[in-house]
Amino acid sequence: MAEYSISQLSKEFDVTTRTIRHYEELDLLMPARRGQTRVYSAADRIRLKLILRGKRLGLSLDDSRDIIDMYEPGKTNVDQLKKLIDAIQAQRTKLNQQLDDITNLLKDLNQAESDCIESLKTNGQK
Amino acid sequence: MAEYSISQLSKEFDVTTRTIRHYEELDLLMPARRGQTRVYSAADRIRLKLILRGKRLGLSLDDSRDIIDMYEPGKTNVDQLKKLIDAIQAQRTKLNQQLDDITNLLKDLNQAESDCIESLKTNGQK
DNA sequence: CCTTACCTTTACGTTAACGTAAACTATTTG
DNA sequence: CAAATAGTTTACGTTAACGTAAAGGTAAGG
Numbered sequence: 311m312a313e314y315s316i317s318q319l320s321k322e323f324d325v326t327t328r329t330i331r332h333y334e335e336l337d338l339l340m341p342a343r344r345g346q347t348r349v350y351s352a353a354d355r356i357r358l359k360l361i362l363r364g365k366r367l368g369l370s371l372d373d374s375r376d377i378i379d380m381y382e383p384g385k386t387n388v389d390q391l392k393k394l395i396d397a398i399q400a401q402r403t404k405l406n407q408q409l410d411d412i413t414n415l416l417k418d419l420n421q422a423e424s425d426c427i428e429s430l431k432t433n434g435q436k
Numbered sequence: 437m438a439e440y441s442i443s444q445l446s447k448e449f450d451v452t453t454r455t456i457r458h459y460e461e462l463d464l465l466m467p468a469r470r471g472q473t474r475v476y477s478a479a480d481r482i483r484l485k486l487i488l489r490g491k492r493l494g495l496s497l498d499d500s501r502d503i504i505d506m507y508e509p510g511k512t513n514v515d516q517l518k519k520l521i522d523a524i525q526a527q528r529t530k531l532n533q534q535l536d537d538i539t540n541l542l543k544d545l546n547q548a549e550s551d552c553i554e555s556l557k558t559n560g561q562k
Numbered sequence: 563c564c565t566t567a568c569c570t571t572t573a574c575g576t577t578a579a580c581g582t583a584a585a586c587t588a589t590t591t592g
Numbered sequence: 593c594a595a596a597t598a599g600t601t602t603a604c605g606t607t608a609a610c611g612t613a614a615a616g617g618t619a620a621g622g
Contacts, residue, residue: 317598327599332580346587346600363537368494370578377541380548392556398549405538405545411489412531412538415503419524419531422506426521443568453569458610472570472617496608563622570617581606588599 314350316341323362333361338375367408377401440476449488459487464501493534503527 320327333339334348338361341348350358357378364374380398446453459465460474464487467474476484483504490500506524 315598326581328582329580331600336579348599363541365579366494366534366537367541368492372578381544395549395552398545398552402542402545405542408492408534409538411492412535415489415493416528416531418507419528423521423524426524430518441568452611454612455610457570462609474569491609498608566619566621568618568620570615572614574611574613576609576611578608579606581604583604584602586600588597590597591595592593 312352312355314355316348316350319350319355319358323358325362330358333358333371336371336375338371338378367405438478438481440481442474442476445476445481445484449484451488456484459484459497462497462501464497464504493531 314322316327316330319325320330330339334341339350339354339357341350341354343349360378360381361371361374364371364377369377440448442453442456445451446456456465460467465476465480465483467476467480469475486504486507487497487500490497490503495503
């Protein structure tokens with residue numbers, strides 16, 4: 311039954327209120343209102359969290375909305391479900407590619423680092 | 437001793453020639469010239485590959501340039517090397533965060549998928 | 563020699579994801 | 593009660609990463 315103000319969320323996740331409102335403009339968030347003022351539920355907070363995770367993974371906001379909507383079952387018909395499964399598979403492929411990229415980059419970074427350290431040993435003594 | 441034309445690379449990596457020239461404008465690539473025409477070396481090709489990997493990971497082109505330059509040793513002094521090690525550590529932190537994000541997203545996708553399939557079984561029979 | 567296929571530079575256009583500022587309202591606090 | 597604090601809408605501005613179009617150079621082939 312938790313409630314959050316826009317500035318609370320903005321501080322918790324280190325984004326501006328403008329950013330949060332922007333997500334609402336794009337229909338990624340739809341908080342309740344008390345009068346004019348936005349009131350965010352626990353579910354809203356989770357959605358924001360998912361959006362930001364998507365961002366870290368380089369997803370567009372549109373993509374994030376689609377993915378997040380996957381988690382919400384209900385009112386979808388059979389055709390939609392089949393399309394969802396396809397979309398999920400596509401996402402999985404992309405993520406596995408990213409996993410691959412990351413392990414390679416980490417390997418490269420390790421290599422670069424030991425080169426650096428090596429170079430410091432040899433070179434840093436003069 | 438391999439050489440590549442801009443359109444060859446464009447086809448191999450499925451990007452436009454405009455994109456490749458754009459990377460040159462931002463000093464991420466510096467191919468040789470034969471007359472006016474760009475001639476890409478094997479090393480240039482690798483750089484392009486690394487740039488595109490960075491893109492898939494959501495890096496900015498500026499970040500990519502910095503990271504790629506880490507791999508090239510040589511003319512760096514001790515202070516630069518120390519800064520490089522710091523930068524490498526920062527990158528590693530970010531990548532580990534991404535790894536975490538990805539495993540979580542994959543878990544979510546698996547969950548969403550089995551929900552879908554379940555829903556198809558129950559719901560798809562009428 | 564003319565068309566086709568690549569290559570070039572220059573320069574303005576576009577999209578996503580916000581930033582920033584203005585102008586206003588409502589509530590709390592010294 | 594005045595000022596500070598937090599909220600609102602509206603709307604124009606900005607940056608990154610190219611897209612797109614114009615105008616032209618060069619070399620091979622029928």
